Amino acid sequence: MRVKRTKKSYFFLFITGLCLAAVLFFPLPFYITEPGIAHELDSVIKVEGGTKEKGELMLTTVKIVKATLPTYLLASIRKYEDIIPEKELFGDEETDEEYNVRQLYDMNSSKNNAIMAAFHKIKRPYRTDFKGVYVLDVFPDMPAEKVLKPGDRIIAVDGRNLVSSSQFMKYVQSKPPGTQLKVTFVRKEKQITKPISTMKFPMQKHKTGIGIGLMDDIKVTTHPKVTINTKNIGGPSAGLMFSLEIYNQLVKQDITKGYKIAGTGTISPDGTVGRIGGIAYKVVAADKAGADIFFAPNDPIPKEWKKKHPEIQTNYQEAVKAAKDTKTNMKIVPVKTLDDALDYLQKLKPKE
Missing domain, CATH: 3.30.230 (Ribosomal Protein S5; domain 2)
Structure with a gap:
């Protein structure tokens, strides 16, 4: 005896399949590490x-x-x-x-x-050449958040070419909060200059910055x-x-x-x-x-x-x-x- 399927039963099966797929393949807030x-x-x-x-x-x-x-x-x-x-x-x-x-x-x-x-x-x-300040991360609720992205390379500030990340930090920290800096950076091989203001870090009131994690970007020639x-x-x-x-x-x-x-x-x-x-x-x-x-x-x-x-x-x-x-x-x-x-x-x- 053949069971006749209605449109409703097909729709139910379809929805059940979707729910099952969602349960099985929906990403969880965890990662698996393995060899x-x-x-x-x-x-x-x-x-x-x-x-x-x-x-x-x-x-x-x-x-x-x-x-x-x-x-x-x-x-x-x-x-x-x-x-x-x-x-x-x-x-x-x-x-x-x-x-x-x-x-x-x-x-x-x-x-x-x-x-x-x-x-x-x-x-x-071998020779090492400084290419700029590499932006590793951008801190939330800081001035750089609206301008810079991880992976950007800062090459100058206020028209001054940089020679190290420490020089950049020293210059920025010497400016009082609210100082507008002209930051020149490279993103996807395009050079961009935009204003970014300095600000005191919320958790470190003694420290002034624009809100980025950074490192020296160098090229080694051999x-x-x-x-x-x-x-x-x-x-x-x-x-x-x-x-x-x-x-x-x-x-x-x-x-x-x-x-x-x-x-x-x-x-x-x-x-x-x-x-x-x-x-x-x-x-x-x-x-x-x-x-x-x-x-x-x-x-x-x-x-x-x-x-x-x-x-x-x-x-x-x-x-x-x-x-x-x-x-x-x-x-x-x-x-x-x-x-x-x-x-x-x-x-x-x-x-x-």
């Missing part, structure tokens, strides 16, 4: 006339996705998938746009530092030329691995010796390796990619941090724990500097 990828660097970094390698040097990433009901439920029971409230990821006042700009700026800064660290190590000269193409990967944590890849293409000896080498850590121009977040996810990503070695920052924990957070561990300790949990054969190597990583690789026997 990303381990990406080889010889296709990302090109040094003119650089040498080739037998093994691989790889950066590692953390994947961050907006949570839906199904992904939220799965993350709550899966290991190495964590649920982070939206406010915890972005902060109370940071927007999605500001977060993305900050991540891309951190990546650009990481590239510059990596180039300088590698060239410093082999004692080759010979031979170094090109780093990271597309939409953000953050500062690939610095160490960038430096190792640049160094390896600059020197004749192949430091990989046939091994697949992953790792993480920020880098300073002097070669100091710094702490990063999400290292456990990166260990898992490196293991899945078949890495033999993983470099982990062996960052000293300040006493005041340890006092407030007794459970805190160094990146190296976190990485060792993740390696044990995943039962990987990958060697976890602690490093505090670029030299530490290079010394370890120098002592390695070539892979058979």
